Amino acid sequence: MSRVWSGSAAILSGLIIMLGSATASGHEFWVEPSNFVLERDGRVGVRLCIGDGFEGWSLARNTQRIEKFVAAGPAGEQPIIGLDGSEPAGIARFTAPGDYVIAYRSSRAFTEMPAAEFDAYLGDKGLEQIVALRKQRGASDRNVREAYSRHSKALIRMGDADGSVVDRPMGLRLEFIAEPELRRADADGLRSFLLLHDGKPLTGALVAATRPGTTDGDLKVRTGADGRASFRLRAPGMWRVAAVHMIEAPGDVAADWESLWASLTFELASPTSVTARGAGAERNPPCRNKIVATAMQARP
Numbered sequence: 492m493s494r495v496w497s498g499s500a501a502i503l504s505g506l507i508i509m510l511g512s513a514t515a516s517g518h519e520f521w522v523e524p525s526n527f528v529l530e531r532d533g534r535v536g537v538r539l540c541i542g543d544g545f546e547g548w549s550l551a552r553n554t555q556r557i558e559k560f561v562a563a564g565p566a567g568e569q570p571i572i573g574l575d576g577s578e579p580a581g582i583a584r585f586t587a588p589g590d591y592v593i594a595y596r597s598s599r600a601f602t603e604m605p606a607a608e609f610d611a612y613l614g615d616k617g618l619e620q621i622v623a624l625r626k627q628r629g630a631s632d633r634n635v636r637e638a639y640s641r642h643s644k645a646l647i648r649m650g651d652a653d654g655s656v657v658d659r660p661m662g663l664r665l666e667f668i669a670e671p672e673l674r675r676a677d678a679d680g681l682r683s684f685l686l687l688h689d690g691k692p693l694t695g696a697l698v699a700a701t702r703p704g705t706t707d708g709d710l711k712v713r714t715g716a717d718g719r720a721s722f723r724l725r726a727p728g729m730w731r732v733a734a735v736h737m738i739e740a741p742g743d744v745a746a747d748w749e750s751l752w753a754s755l756t757f758e759l760a761s762p763t764s765v766t767a768r769g770a771g772a773e774r775n776p777p778c779r780n781k782i783v784a785t786a787m788q789a790r791p
Contacts, residue, residue, distance in 0.1 A: 518543050519733050520752055521703070522595050522645040523778045525579070527729070527758035529649040532586040536579040537571055537593060537645075540703075540778035547703055547778040552580035559596040562647075563661065565589035588650030594661035597641040601746060609635040616735040617697025617713065621748065638746035642666055646673075646757040658755075664689060665736050667755035670719075674759075680725040684732050684755065685718050692718025698734045702726060703778070724759060731756045 518541050525536040540547040554575040561568050562583045571581035571593065585591055604612075610631070613622050625631050642663035658669040670683040686693045698720040700710040707726070714720045714734075724730060733754040740746040 519701075519731070519754060520641045520643060521547075521731050521733070521754040521756050521778075522593050522643045523547075523549075523729075523756060524593065524645050524647055527645075527647055528760070529585060529647065531650065532584070534582060534584045535647065537581040537583060538579040538778050539595065539643075542703070542778065549578055549778050550580065551576050551578045556597045556600070557595070558598050559594060559661075559663075561661075562591050562593045563659065564591040571595075585647070585649050589648070590657050591647040591649065592659055592661060593645040593647065594663060595641065595643045596663050599638045599640050599744065599749070601636060601638050603634060603636045605634055606632050609637070613737075617711075618735065618737050621737050635748065636746045638740055638744050638749040639752060640664070640750075641752050641754075643752075643754045643756075645755070648674075660687070660690070663753070665693070665734070665751035665753040667732055667734075667753055669755060669757065673757065680723045681721055682724050683719050683721040686714050686720065686734055686753065687718065688736055688751070692716075693734075693736060694718060696720075696734045696736055698732055700724060700730060700732045702728055703731055704729065727759050729756060729758050 521540050523538045523540050525538075526533075529535070538549040539552070540549055542548055552573045552575055560571040560581055562571055562585070564585060565587040569583065571583050573579070573581040583591075583593070610622050610625075613619065622631075625633075642665045644658075644661060644663070644667065646658060646669065657671055657673055660666065660668060666687045668685040668687065670685065673682055684698065686696055686698065692714070694714055694716050696714045698712055698714060700722045701707070705728070710722050710724075712720050712722065720732070720734075722732075731754055733752070735750055735752050737748055737750045740749040
């Protein structure tokens, strides 16, 4: 029994170390509901996920890190409830047909990393201007203390109600807003997303569109002068758009730099599929409940 636990502990320790260095390794964070489309009123489980590309890990709810965790819909805003340490991290029940936006905002957390590792992470996230600024200041060889926070959304639709808003601003510091054509794009699949920083369009940010749980590569484009990024998204299933914005840390924050991580998850239906599911139907989500889910709180 001790050997089994020793082996499990070693695996768990390795996973914790890997996920704990999420900034440097480019791990993303996203909100993933148990269903993106509901046929009728029902309960939706909401996972907080960390990972990249093919696989993700669900994180247990950490109340101390949550600044905002709500769903906005036809009847207004409601909290995503849950017990500290629970997985999935939250549960909501939707009763009125229409569109719902789940929004999550975390408090700041901190990480430290060697200079070369920090520069590699900046390059991966399209933040070369920070590399240049560090070089200009003669700080390229200095280790870095970074503050970071998460700003994530997911879109859910219930029933066939007309006239509702697909997406809407939720007051996050860094926030994606899907354009209305998200669910009714033409044959070329062009879909656009507005990226806001403190309520204003963010120019030149690198945005990646990914289908988690698949081996598809990322689609990447920078936002234009209007803060919009457009992709041709044709494949059905769950998509995630994500971006990182970095600023100098405010004077009252004990860090060199502050990064804001934004993501938006949604589902594109297959043209031949049924457009709504039963309220109790469960997907096979790419964000899975691993052993690490209740044993660590890596970058929630």
